[in-house]
Amino acid sequence: MHVVVMESLEEYLSGTLNPESRRDIEAHLSICESCRQEVAGMQEISGLFSAMVPDEVIEPAPGFYARVMREVGSRRPVPTFAGLFGLDLAFARRLVFASLLLLAALGSYLVTRESEYPAGSSPEAVMAQQDSPQFENAPAHEAMLATLTTYEP
Amino acid sequence: MGSLTGVLPLPGFGSKVAQKSRVDYQNTTEGALVQRAQAGDDAAFREIVDRYQNKVFSIIHGIVRQRNDVEDIAQQVFAKVYLSLRSFDFRSSLITWIYKITVNECFDYLRKRKVRKLVYESDMSEDEVRRVENSEPAVARQAPLDDTLARRDYVVKLLTRISEEERMLLMMKEVEGFSVEELAEKTGMNENTIKVKLFRARQKLVKAAQRLDRAPGLVTG
Numbered sequence: 001m002h003v004v005v006m007e008s009l010e011e012y013l014s015g016t017l018n019p020e021s022r023r024d025i026e027a028h029l030s031i032c033e034s035c036r037q038e039v040a041g042m043q044e045i046s047g048l049f050s051a052m053v054p055d056e057v058i059e060p061a062p063g064f065y066a067r068v069m070r071e072v073g074s075r076r077p078v079p080t081f082a083g084l085f086g087l088d089l090a091f092a093r094r095l096v097f098a099s100l101l102l103l104a105a106l107g108s109y110l111v112t113r114e115s116e117y118p119a120g121s122s123p124e125a126v127m128a129q130q131d132s133p134q135f136e137n138a139p140a141h142e143a144m145l146a147t148l149t150t151y152e153p
Numbered sequence: 154m155g156s157l158t159g160v161l162p163l164p165g166f167g168s169k170v171a172q173k174s175r176v177d178y179q180n181t182t183e184g185a186l187v188q189r190a191q192a193g194d195d196a197a198f199r200e201i202v203d204r205y206q207n208k209v210f211s212i213i214h215g216i217v218r219q220r221n222d223v224e225d226i227a228q229q230v231f232a233k234v235y236l237s238l239r240s241f242d243f244r245s246s247l248i249t250w251i252y253k254i255t256v257n258e259c260f261d262y263l264r265k266r267k268v269r270k271l272v273y274e275s276d277m278s279e280d281e282v283r284r285v286e287n288s289e290p291a292v293a294r295q296a297p298l299d300d301t302l303a304r305r306d307y308v309v310k311l312l313t314r315i316s317e318e319e320r321m322l323l324m325m326k327e328v329e330g331f332s333v334e335e336l337a338e339k340t341g342m343n344e345n346t347i348k349v350k351l352f353r354a355r356q357k358l359v360k361a362a363q364r365l366d367r368a369p370g371l372v373t374g
Contacts, residue, residue: 001352010326010333010351041359045311049327051304054214058223060206065199067224071232 004028005035012039013046179243187247191239198238202231205248209255215328216259218305226262230255244341253321260313260320307365314361319354326351 001009005025011017012025029036178184189197209230213223233254241250312320325331325339333351337344 006352009355010348014326014330014332016332038356038359041362042355045308045355045358045362046327048304048308049324051301052215052308052324052328054211055301056214057207058210058214058220060210060224060227064206064224064227065202068202068228068231068235071228072235075232075236 001035001038002028002032005032005039009039009042013043178246183247184243187238187241187243191241198235201234201247205251206231208248209251212252212255212324212328213259215305216256216309217262218302222262226255226258230258233258246339249321249325249339252325253317256321256324257317260309263309264313310365311358311361315354315357319350319357322347322350323354323358 005012005028008017008021008025012022017025029039179188186197186200190201206227209227210223213226213230214220217223217226230251234251237254241247312323315323322336322340325336326333331339333344333347336342336347340347342350
């Protein structure tokens, strides 16, 4: 559609355009087939809207407001856990996700620490302790055996 | 056919902007009423219902034409208004916002009615469908013959092919008779945007009408 028509299309369709601009548009429509067809289609559809203007007035029956409030009551959302703390659902979801991530990170850190523990001292260091006075007892012997059997270089 | 984007930079086309800002509207008497209702004042909400119930009934009746269902839909509209009033951000006027909810509710109702009818008919044999159609009240059978009802059905069918916003703007322009300037004021958009949106909506309607007219039986059904 050309500018001359498009610029004032709404006023043209509603019949509120000033005579001068109207003449300009009609002069263009008389020579432009595509604009003429498109505007004709729009005019036809615009005319159909009058069928949506109600031909009679329907007023609400007495007690309408009370019925609206009953409808509101039946639609009120069921309180949720997040709702108890005044959180909106999206924020609550993000909070739960962040907590889970934190737990996972904490868990993996603890597991890593535990798996590092048995590696402890090397066999050379344990054997060196053999000559020290503290080594002359049973628990120290057992600790040495455990270290030697579980050691992974 | 020229493109609309070629028109936009032209001086004088759409240079006007919406006159009222969000802050201005909040400071009006109606803005204060909405703020009271948003704060949980039921008397303020009741005033909103009293103020706009006739308008809402009229919009619904214009679209669905089922007298018995008008009040049910209106109840749903105001229940929605009540429950989502806190999200109303004063970008448009209250009636524009209520208008949009009402039109959407009507189209939702028409869509559900169509689905119900299809499901109901899919469970019946052809003989049963014919028997039910013949047992419907005479008024209902005559409805498609009524020119106004047929035209209304046709427009409704076309309006389902465009977006909610385009539908609302077109109805406010064509049914309520608002000018582009008034629409800009009510919606908070500038006049240029309104013109562009209306133009696109009208183009889509023309195309939809061409497609419908090519499909036999769809125009008045």
